Amino acid sequence: MDDPESHGEVNVKFLQPYQARKSYICPNCNRGISPGTSHYVVVPVHAPDLRRHWHRGCWDGRRTRTPRR
């Protein structure tokens, strides 16, 4: 998947339902985020063009997908 943290530091902004006016594709699961759904906007500090919209669950759970040994 497209891991924004591979670009270094990221800014994560939480969008409330009323702020989510468009639909987006979550890069983690490739499913849509419907308008009116609270979610995260993830912006790499050094690559702001690569901002992505993530489901809350996908962002919160991304680290557990590849457990470290």
Ligand SMILES: [Zn+2]
């Ligand atoms: Zn997702």
